[in-house]
Amino acid sequence: MPAAKPLTVKSIEAIKAGSSRREIPDGALQGLYLIVQTTGVKSWAVRYRHAGKPRKMTLGGFPAISLSDAREEARKALRMVSEGRDPATEKAEQEPKRPAHMDLMPALLDEFVTRHVAVKNRPSYVRESKRIVEKNLKPKWKQKLVKTVTKRDVLKLLDEIVDRGSPIMANRVRALLSKFFAWAMERDIVDASPVVSIKAPSEEKTRDRILTDEEIRFLWLAAEKLAYPFGPVVKLLLLTAQRRTEVSDALWDELELEGNNQLWVISVDRAKNKKEHFVPLTASALEIIEGLPKIKPAEDEKAKPIYLFTTTGKTPVSGFSKAKTQLDGEMLAIARKEAEERGEDPEGISIEPWTYHDLRRTAASGMARLSVPVHIVEAVLNHRSGSIKGVAAVYNRYDYAEEKRAALTAWADEVLRLVGRAAPEAGAF
Template structure:
């Protein structure tokens, strides 16, 4: 009968040798727990295993390596396994099933999506893109295929999902989901999670037409007057969007440490971490923009955000705020119509978006004779008139040119708002809503 193994004996155990002097595998039975063996490989590595019978057949199950499993730990694990055998179970088979289930958990789509978010989305994207991609994953993708293995998602299912989103009246969202899924499955291929992408050769479900909406002078005036009537901080936000021509999220998430308001050359520097093209962007500030910024209240305890209602995060809720601006614009336009003796109920306003303010500012500067490359510099565009070799060697930031362009535009907006252009009244009663 084998003697009980000791810690000293386990440490001293060596592989065996055959008649030719070659190292061979050896098993040392533990008399302290029959069925438990210390296995020493020809390389000298050691591990624990148990031998037992299940279903009338001999079985073997590896417990784990030594010294990760010491003698006491190996006996404890072996004891649990052998108790399972006494209950008529097969611990080796159960272990295989558990490992397979764990492997399956790792390749379920929701687990891989979570990994994709932490390793790619949160690392490669801007804060606004991170937020939107997370929303699309949680709202559009996970509920559709939760619990499914990655390799079971088919091309037909991708197409069906995109069609369903587009058919409910959200073709642009369908396009965004298409782009996100394509990136996700390609990332999964790179991580060796799957071998092929079901999004391959699947086209975006909707053709996107670039918007060309530019607000008229009448609409600019109404937007400005409406901004004076809506609750803070959305009124100042809209005015700054119009005056600076910058992106909504860049303005909404701006912090006080990005601004230099004192001195002869006020400046706003958007750090590269928040700029869309990952390059820091200098925005000269007109007198009107400075006055708006200086009038903003500073929320106690705020983490330096210029536009915040909580003091802990930048302003949000843009859709509802835009509805408030629209309502105020319509009220002003109808009041003016009534004062002219016209039927205010016949006054309607064309549809517009906050991003149209950026396009309006760009078009306005161009109309004032500002060079195209200067307007593009104001917008922080890098793919416009200066391309190729010229883009490599032209590192001039056009700061003074941008300052002149934005100052001219601010003056134009002031003229529009005060009605000093032509004295014409606003007549929007024949305007049709845009889809």
């Protein structure tokens, strides 16, 4: 067998995850190994013999522990072995005992969200992760130690979620658990992940659903029947073509309502693609915004309103699934009433399922139908890819402001035409 090559930082970073766990020896120091999990997580370990038996001591994760630090720690451990001591045992005795309850799944999931998810992700993803933890994981594994969670446990949980009619949620749970156990391995809480080799329970197909002109009318009329905050949210989703969380989490400080160039500026922190985004506010969008209540935290009368859409003044609106059910019911009721007035059988009327994201696609398609060039539509959507590339992409930071305003105005006028409403006059606010 050829001698192992000394590891380098470059060679370590180039190592990719494989189909099985690997231990790669460091040719520069016998006994030091780089452990590469199938998830791509990398860590250090020292292998040695003590009292005639093979032993292993985990040093920690890479890159938190660098190559040079790992070699230094490994040398210390091997010197202890040469003195007849067992470094793994002594390390365990010196480390403070971790309270047993901290290795229960609920406590560790909370720690994972606080130390990992909340630090590295957008607020909307953090909220969704917390919701998944509270609804799907904690109730199922509230008394389970993390090291006792098996592949069978995970599969059973995912099957139950699929069976209750939520296959896409099962995919989300699997993805979050995969990240959770990778984090736990990196922190040396568990040795392996039970999620490895478990595929997503359901295939997610790219959607191409757009609402018809008649469905747009039903949607708008139904939104008018919904109280704040969901009715205005749905209208702005359709008029602005922005993402759901970008609209639902909108801040009053993001709005520039003075003068003749009213804008909504979505910051880098809130935009999905981490690119600051300028959304021109049309007269129709401004009319909706001007009608919104400004809700402050109840206990702080001097506080400024933060969120456009909130019921507490402290957090953005939630409960979109329930609102969607109500919205679907109102749309269907309107459609059936009109069918009955035409002398048709109302029971034969149905509305094809749709999602909030379909409103964004509907708006984009509507602007294209109004002859808006594709690169302007992409600018409205804040898409990175498309026809604007190279140097042009760098110098178009303002992203075709006037063209976007014209496109959104034309689309808003078209929506109101379909609904049978007159567009408000520009500058009326």
